[in-house]
Amino acid sequence: MKATKMGFGLLLVMVLIALSACGSGSNGSAAPGGESSAAATGSGETEAPYELNVAFPIFGAVPSGISEVEKAISDLAKEKINVTVKLTPISIGAWTQQSNLMLTSGEKLDLLYVSGTAFTGLVSKGQLLELDSLLNDHGQGIREAFDPQFLKATQVDGKTYAVPSKREMAVDYGLSILKRYTDKYGIDPNSIRTLEDLDGLFETIKDGEPNLPAVLVPQSAGISFVDSFRWFDPLGDSIGVLPDFNGGLTVTNLYETPEYAEFVKKIREWYQAGYVMKDSATNKDNGNELIKAGKGVARLSNLKPGYERQASIEYGEEATVISLTPAYATTSTVAGVNWGIPHNAKNPEKSMQFLNLMYTDRDIVNLFDWGIEGRDYVKKSDPIIGYPEGVDATNVAYNLNLGWMFGNQMLSYIMEGEDPELWQKMEEYNANSVKSPALGFSFDAAPVKTEYAAVTNVINQYKLPIETGSVDPDKMLPEFIAKLKSSGIDKIIAEKQKQLDEWKKNN
Amino acid sequence: MQKPTAPKRWLTMKTYAPLYLLTLPGLLYLLINNYMPMFGLVIAFKDVNFSKGILGSDWVGFKNFEYLFKSSDAILITRNTLLYNAVFIVLNLIVAVGVAILLNEIRNKLLARFYQSVVLLPYLISMVIVSYLGYALLSMDTGFLNKTILPALGMEEIAWYNEPKYWPYILTLVHTWKGAGFLCVVYLAAIIGIDQEYYEAATLDGASKWQQIRSITLPLITPVIIMMTLLAIGRIFYSDFGLFYQVPMDSGSLFNVTNVIDTYVYRGLMQLGDIGMSSAAGMYQSLVGFVLVLLSNYVVRKINRENALF
Numbered sequence A: 001m002k003a004t005k006m007g008f009g010l011l012l013v014m015v016l017i018a019l020s021a022c023g024s025g026s027n028g029s030a031a032p033g034g035e036s037s038a039a040a041t042g043s044g045e046t047e048a049p050y051e052l053n054v055a056f057p058i059f060g061a062v063p064s065g066i067s068e069v070e071k072a073i074s075d076l077a078k079e080k081i082n083v084t085v086k087l088t089p090i091s092i093g094a095w096t097q098q099s100n101l102m103l104t105s106g107e108k109l110d111l112l113y114v115s116g117t118a119f120t121g122l123v124s125k126g127q128l129l130e131l132d133s134l135l136n137d138h139g140q141g142i143r144e145a146f147d148p149q150f151l152k153a154t155q156v157d158g159k160t161y162a163v164p165s166k167r168e169m170a171v172d173y174g175l176s177i178l179k180r181y182t183d184k185y186g187i188d189p190n191s192i193r194t195l196e197d198l199d200g201l202f203e204t205i206k207d208g209e210p211n212l213p214a215v216l217v218p219q220s221a222g223i224s225f226v227d228s229f230r231w232f233d234p235l236g237d238s239i240g241v242l243p244d245f246n247g248g249l250t251v252t253n254l255y256e257t258p259e260y261a262e263f264v265k266k267i268r269e270w271y272q273a274g275y276v277m278k279d280s281a282t283n284k285d286n287g288n289e290l291i292k293a294g295k296g297v298a299r300l301s302n303l304k305p306g307y308e309r310q311a312s313i314e315y316g317e318e319a320t321v322i323s324l325t326p327a328y329a330t331t332s333t334v335a336g337v338n339w340g341i342p343h344n345a346k347n348p349e350k351s352m353q354f355l356n357l358m359y360t361d362r363d364i365v366n367l368f369d370w371g372i373e374g375r376d377y378v379k380k381s382d383p384i385i386g387y388p389e390g391v392d393a394t395n396v397a398y399n400l401n402l403g404w405m406f407g408n409q410m411l412s413y414i415m416e417g418e419d420p421e422l423w424q425k426m427e428e429y430n431a432n433s434v435k436s437p438a439l440g441f442s443f444d445a446a447p448v449k450t451e452y453a454a455v456t457n458v459i460n461q462y463k464l465p466i467e468t469g470s471v472d473p474d475k476m477l478p479e480f481i482a483k484l485k486s487s488g489i490d491k492i493i494a495e496k497q498k499q500l501d502e503w504k505k506n507n
Numbered sequence B: 001m002q003k004p005t006a007p008k009r010w011l012t013m014k015t016y017a018p019l020y021l022l023t024l025p026g027l028l029y030l031l032i033n034n035y036m037p038m039f040g041l042v043i044a045f046k047d048v049n050f051s052k053g054i055l056g057s058d059w060v061g062f063k064n065f066e067y068l069f070k071s072s073d074a075i076l077i078t079r080n081t082l083l084y085n086a087v088f089i090v091l092n093l094i095v096a097v098g099v100a101i102l103l104n105e106i107r108n109k110l111l112a113r114f115y116q117s118v119v120l121l122p123y124l125i126s127m128v129i130v131s132y133l134g135y136a137l138l139s140m141d142t143g144f145l146n147k148t149i150l151p152a153l154g155m156e157e158i159a160w161y162n163e164p165k166y167w168p169y170i171l172t173l174v175h176t177w178k179g180a181g182f183l184c185v186v187y188l189a190a191i192i193g194i195d196q197e198y199y200e201a202a203t204l205d206g207a208s209k210w211q212q213i214r215s216i217t218l219p220l221i222t223p224v225i226i227m228m229t230l231l232a233i234g235r236i237f238y239s240d241f242g243l244f245y246q247v248p249m250d251s252g253s254l255f256n257v258t259n260v261i262d263t264y265v266y267r268g269l270m271q272l273g274d275i276g277m278s279s280a281a282g283m284y285q286s287l288v289g290f291v292l293v294l295l296s297n298y299v300v301r302k303i304n305r306e307n308a309l310f
Helices: A002-043 A066-081 A092-104 A116-124 A132-138 A140-145 A148-154 A179-184 A197-208 A258-272 A287-292 A307-315 A348-360 A362-370 A422-432 A446-467 A473-486 A489-506 B005-045 B063-070 B074-105 B109-124 B127-138 B144-153 B164-192 B196-205 B209-234 B241-245 B252-258 B261-269 B275-303
Strands: A050-058 A083-091 A111-115 A172-178 A298-303 A319-323 A337-340 A378-381 A384-386
Touching: A050 A092, A050 A348, A066 A083, A066 A348, A066 A362, A083 A092, A083 A348, A092 A111, A092 A116, A111 A116, A111 A348, A116 A337, A132 A140, A132 A348, A140 A348, A172 A179, A172 A307, A179 A319, A258 A446, A258 A473, A287 A298, A287 A307, A307 A319, A348 A362, A446 A473, A446 A489, A446 B063, A446 B252, A446 B261, A473 A489, B005 B063, B005 B275, B063 B074, B063 B261, B063 B275, B074 B109, B074 B164, B074 B209, B074 B252, B074 B261, B109 B164, B127 B144, B127 B164, B127 B241, B164 B209, B164 B241, B164 B252, B196 B209, B209 B275, B241 B261, B261 B275
Parallel strands: A050 A083, A050 A111
Antiparallel strands: A111 A337, A172 A298, A172 A319, A378 A384
């Protein structure tokens, strides 16, 4: 009897503990809802403002001053469309996994950054909502901000699933190098027009600086030199590309083209001559950090108007930028940075309304881009701003510097020192770029996903070593091509061609 | 005349009822965490579309399994996984038992505890940190080996992250360094449980240390060894992801010797994000492990009934 009583008592205690754990969990999540409804009744609203969870990646640490920015955005949004905003910044290293988790677990998520590479995958899994009717009802500002040809880049099967951010829509590639080296050796940036011209530049610097471990560093972690110097339209993933911008629509195996073989040979020459950082294939750091640490003095990368100033800020000293290709607009460049509404958004109309504000409302855009007026910046003469007394780029409380991500960058203020005509130049840059004939086409890999997984593995194995010059291309390139073929790359290319031809018929 | 079993059974149940109740939370947790998610096995056979939900998505039969077998890498990754795990099981066993026996011999209890902690410490270090420790040694530009040790020995620098041939040894070394400590603690616990009288009797009979180990220690911890080995065999198709992905710094040149099923699936599906295919891989791994555990247990049972797990 006594044992049984004790037993039941024990059971009761266990169940209570388990229940209280569940209870406190739900209480925790119920609390913010309760707060916002209390605030709503306080301000006399007829309904509680809906809280939007906005997730996006960041490329450094979370800024210390972000909570005030979040509050300011939230207050403005509450005034205009009766929503409060919660910002969820996630480190870029964890972005793919975390965003995947948020989408698959049905966590509360209302507005999501969508990278160009993730876009088709998310659409084919039904994780993004169709936006056309929402854009018509609540997103007119977004439609007006774009050349309609650019908006096609985020469509699949004629339906829109994401909206690109308005920034530079094209890309040209070139070299950014610390200015003191071009000055020291009297090198005129205008004399360098092609990749071959770089030979002389690197040789001069390497000979003159025996203590420098290398001249050229990779752009970032996991990025090869081909990624930083694209003469082709990658059609999303570089598996089957348009080999040039002359108007042809034949999908080709990039790795079999003579241009590719030439390029990797040149990089190999540079590697063996000591111009290229030896650990490039396994590099895990951002190129800026490598340059700041003295591992090199230059890197190839994608450029845009105003890049020189951006590079100078990132390197911590002045940089010269030499463009080596014309500006191209492809689906990847237009739809490289987008916003989408996830399938688990509970109030898509509000999500779209807030997104619309990000493309039309100057105050909200500048809160996202620059932070709080007075604390993080002061207005000089519209649209120029500067840092307040005692604040500079290294200690400003809100230093995300992700203006290209948040909505319409053309509405953003311009930091002093930057070209005041930057946005005009950017509109011209976009308008004058060479548009790829495949602009607007996105490949859906689902029909060939078996081969896709195998080919992705082969590419992961050979790409970085070959494209950073770390291995001998005469030996490895034929091996690479053979392995790609046996993993089914031709099937993928045939499928891509088929999809491209069909898309072209309707566009 | 009346059945004595019914009240007796009731009495037994009443006496043990509190113990059964104690198991309830654990069983509940096991049910929720291990058995209920088994419904997710269907994901491996479906083409999951989130707008239709998991149950509403289309069945695709074995299509999600194809990529594991069709590619030219399929044999390679299976070979790598099996060979590495076989070596790991055997090597870790030998090293762990050896170290446990040695630790048991130490008279000074304080020192014994200290050594035990030191041996266990690598197990607690994250694999990412270990990979950077490796990088500090093996980096081609600034590594300790390339800059200090090899020149001192008069040898040329080696491009460690580009040469596959060293990596089976490097990975085995790192794995044993990291994993043996944990196993050692388990075996040490078993060894401590052996009655001292056996050893005293053996010493009286004039047995040497080595003979004592062979005849007393090893046979008496055999049940534990078998149990740990069978458990390890059950995981023979799984690999320590950190070991095969982080330590080689994800270097493509090394894939032929460092790609195992887990890393292959990860790399292949990073772009696609297809959870049907990754579930298929997980199912493949656990199925093979399950069959192997049953087989091994059967073999052990044939040899010595008591030592089998079930």
